[in-house]
Amino acid sequence: MTATMKAVLCRQLGPPQGLGIGEIAVPQAGPGQVRIRVDACGINFPDILLVAGRYQDKPPLPFVPGGEVAGVVDQLGAGVTGLRPGQPVMAATMLGGLAEYAIARARDVEERPPALSALEAAAFPGxxxxxxxxxxxxxxxxxxxxxxxxxxxxxxxxxxxxxxxxxxxxxxxxxxxxxxxxxxxxxxxxxxxxxxxxxxxxxxxxxxxxxxxxxxxxxxxxxxxxxxxxxxxxxxxxxxxxxxxxxxxxxxxxxxxxxxxxxxxxxxxRFRDEEPEQAAANMRTLRQLLDAGRIAPPVHRVFALEEAAAALACLQERSVMGKVVVSVRGEALAAGPGRGGSKQ
Ligand SMILES: NC(=O)c1ccc[n+]([C@@H]2O[C@H](COP(=O)([O-])OP(=O)(O)OC[C@H]3O[C@@H](n4cnc5c(N)ncnc54)[C@H](OP(=O)(O)O)[C@@H]3O)[C@@H](O)[C@H]2O)c1
Structure with a gap:
């Protein structure tokens, strides 16, 4: 594996248009962490707030935005059990999801439900x-x-x-x-x-x-x-x-x-930190509803990694119906509804 990867970088706080693409070191999974080879990253309103410096957490610059990913397990940090390399997963990452590899806490990683494509899974857990x-x-x-x-x-x-x-x-x-x-x-x-x-x-x-x-x-x-x-x-x-x-x-x-x-x-x-067992039980309930076809994440538009700024801007412009997802490698894009396309 190459030691560097493509990532979306926030180098200065402001509107999404200031985001750029850079080549940075592939992150290593620390104790209790999992490295995910990212296929798709869901875009959420808090991403806009983080990039603007208006969120409750203020990461040091430069940082990679992206709070929710789908991909496969690529590396397990010390002490991680119950997950295996190559397993399809979805995860909350808070930051770092708009990149070819991302780090998540093992407890924030869920097996990807078979009912969901990578694009849909990136639009789901958060x-x-x-x-x-x-x-x-x-x-x-x-x-x-x-x-x-x-x-x-x-x-x-x-x-x-x-x-x-x-x-x-x-x-x-x-x-x-x-x-x-x-x-x-x-x-x-x-x-x-x-x-x-x-x-x-x-x-x-x-x-x-x-x-x-x-x-x-x-x-x-x-x-x-x-x-x-x-x-x-x-x-x-x-x-x-x-x-x-x-x-x-x-x-x-x-x-x-x-x-x-x-x-x-x-x-x-905070609920996930304070009540991890109840949060896991909620995820099981959601999976049952997914399997029964009672809920399904509507992916409205899909963007390439290079278009991440436009993906965030869509939310700001209030033009989204459902969710916007960035296809990080193009493979998920090819398998999904198509660039700017709709799954409705
Ligand atoms: N409490 C939590 O744990 C938690 C978790 C996730 C998100 N959030 C927060 O929940 C809020 C919504 O998140 P979301 O992911 O649902 O966002 P979203 O997908 O962008 O949806 C927000 C909706 O708000 C409406 N809106 C009204 N004024 C707006 C404005 N000035 N700019 C943009 N949208 C506006 C829009 O509906 P219309 O255009 O139809 O009016 C839009 O569809 C954010 O503040 C986010 O930080 C909280």
Whole structure:
């Protein structure tokens, strides 16, 4: 194996357009770590925040972005058991995924489900893991309840729509524009609302017969959070997942008192550290849902490694329906839906 590899490098903080390709040393797996020969890397909103220097973690420059990969096990660090070289896997890496080889903690590496291509597997663990933790542990969503998903055509949003449906909830999906609403209906949403042109409160009133929704899944924040915080039913749960709008909302706590609902924080990375056994159990549940065809990651567009900046920019431009994936070696691209193509 050559000692160097191609990687996407963030040399200065700023917009994704500042990313470049470089040749750097292939990383070595340390104790408890696994080196993965990367086929595909899923793009997530936190990648944009990391590259802009606006994420809670601030890695030293230069760094390789890319938080979620699919590939095969290439090297096992000391003490790693239960995985073997050549095994197809998917993994959360936090950083380093936009490269020919990436390092992950062994406990963040999962066998790739046979139902998923490499491109789909790279679009799976982070957003489905987040949505599952949010809906199951944090909201304790029950069959027959109503669920409002904001940013529903995005990565965490579409996972929440699919998992919410699989758990037996009725799902109202909110997104911008008719194309996204049609996509959401094709993904199983019971009803949709265009938050550019319609009010959330009216849509929720109609969807729930005036009662309000039991659970809100909010990865957007800002003005939409303000509207959603007035849409909850008695005993409701408002999940704080993220702030894709760029605005962290302020919350009048009397609303929670008057309407008898709970504001519940969701932090999937910390959950995996604090409760690894529960996180592994969630992954088993997700695999069952995958095998039963109840959930499936929709890969909207695929880019080559050299086009990683454009892949991140897509998310920023809000043009994505589902997930964007970078095919690191071209082989996954050849086997998948094609550059810029759609799997819908
Ligand atoms: N808490 C956790 O553990 C956790 C885990 C993963 C991600 N997150 C966070 O969740 C948020 C969403 O992540 P994601 O992967 O779902 O992102 P995504 O795929 O980019 O989807 C975000 C959605 O937000 C909407 N949006 C509204 N204003 C926007 C703006 N100014 N820029 C971009 N999108 C905007 C867009 O929907 P419309 O265009 O249809 O309105 C978009 O589809 C991020 O803040 C991320 O950091 C949190």
């Amino acid at each position: 957003v489905y893991g987040t949505a599952c933790h949010a809906l199951v542990q944090r909201a304790q969503l029950r069959a027959g309840e109503t669920l409002l998903v904001l940013g529903a055509a995005g990565g965490t949003g579409i996972a929440a729509v699919q998992i919410g449906r699989a758990l037996g909830a009725r799902v109202l999906a909110a997104a911008s524009g008719e194309a996204k609403l049609a996509f959401l209906r094709s993904q199983g949403a019971d009803a949709t609302v265009d938050c550019r042109t319609a009010g959330l409160r009216e849509a929720v009133r109609e969807f729930t017969g005036g009662r309000g929704v039991d659970v809100v899944f909010d990865p957007v924040g800002g003005e939409l959070f303000d509207q959603a915080s007035r849409c909850l039913a008695w005993n409701g749960r408002l999940l704080v997942v993220g702030f894709a709008s760029g605005t962290i909302p302020r919350f009048p706590v009397n609303l929670a008192l008057l309407k008898g609902y709970a504001l519940v924080g969701v932090y999937y990375g």
